[in-house]
Amino acid sequence: MRWQGAPLGGSAQLPASKSESNRALIIQALAGGGQLRNLSDANDTELMQRLLAEPATAPKLNAEDAGTVMRFLTAYLAVTGRQVLLTGTARMRQRPIGVLVDALRELGARIDYTEQEGYPPLQLQGWVPELNEQEPAELSVRGDISSQYISALMMVGPQLPGGLRLRLTGKIGSRPYIRMTQSLMQHFGGQCRDLGEVIEVRPQAYHAADYTIESDWSAASYWYAMVALAPAGSTITLPGLRQHSWQGDQAIVRIMAQLGVATEFSEQGVTLTQVPVGSGVELDFTDCPDLAQTVAVVAAALGVPLVLTGLESLRIKETDRIAALQTELAKFGGALVDEGAGRFRVPVAAFQVAGQTVETYHDHRMAMAFAPLAVRGPLTVLAPTVVRKSYPQFWKELRKAGFEITEQA
């Protein structure tokens, strides 16, 4: 792929948020109705829809590489008493799920591991409630591995006879995703209080409601990267993003203000314009882990020194994202240096885009975080269809914006 040279302009379509979509689908399945508008066309969302529509007698469901599908469905299928094998890709079988399984077992779920203890596949054997009908079930749940376990438990909380009280322990990562879960639950009539370290869910049934999914802020981050790296005067309009968002990845607005992109909100969405870059930044990605790859690549290419913290969860996502970033940045002369104690640094280095080939490691965000570099020189991205996980139209939108992209067999 290569860039035609002029400043970037016009507008680009984003997918709808897959995080909002997949929560809304689970809650809708429990609420029994309501209309969801602008559902994501991400494979993760289409997969969730397909699996929720499978007959209750289906012996096996495959969550592929979708973390939200694997975790949210485990809780949903457990409380609805299903007997089913829930499996995923080879990578999904390396992504831990023990925290969620332990919690569901305490609530009454019968779940066995069919391969490795603590990891999918899971054989769900049904539901034998052991709960006092009057009292909320009380559970301690670690918050430092994945917030998806907590969101999964919260969403099924209203189904439990006495509701649910979750005590979160350890460092809590991806907090905004927990708040998004709470907001969506409340939209559908769920009663959920977030008291910081304690989350309370009342045994109050959801009611059917309509909801329009917002565009995806994580997907928007790649357009921020393009505007930052493209020739001076670049701008792009992204419809469907809201100023008051439930998505924590809206943090990209604040982050990119320091890395050369200003954001203007309107009724329709946002317009991004290139502005002068700051002199160096330190950023904590605990609340927005999915932005780390985009921002690391932009800082390396702009030559802005960057310190990154809060990257703990990156090693257990679609790939080990820290190792993948280190290997791929090195091809351009860049680096992601592990300084110990949870600190990483993107140093200022001679960074050059000149026909390199980027590996994507079955990770949509590796493809999309490195693609914007093509505005600086010719680039090859391997296994490009990986973007279907969250942004199937990504390459089409890049072509519309003026990238020349050829496919090689």
Ligand SMILES: O=C(O)C1=C[C@@H](OP(=O)(O)O)[C@@H](O)[C@H](O)C1
């Ligand atoms: O709940 C969600 O929709 C998500 C939570 C985050 O995962 P962790 O909680 O595992 O960090 C994020 O990385 C993922 O893309 C989507």
Ligand SMILES: C=C(OP(=O)(O)O)C(=O)O
């Ligand atoms: C980590 C991600 O997704 P999940 O955990 O849902 O597979 C992601 O989309 O970057």
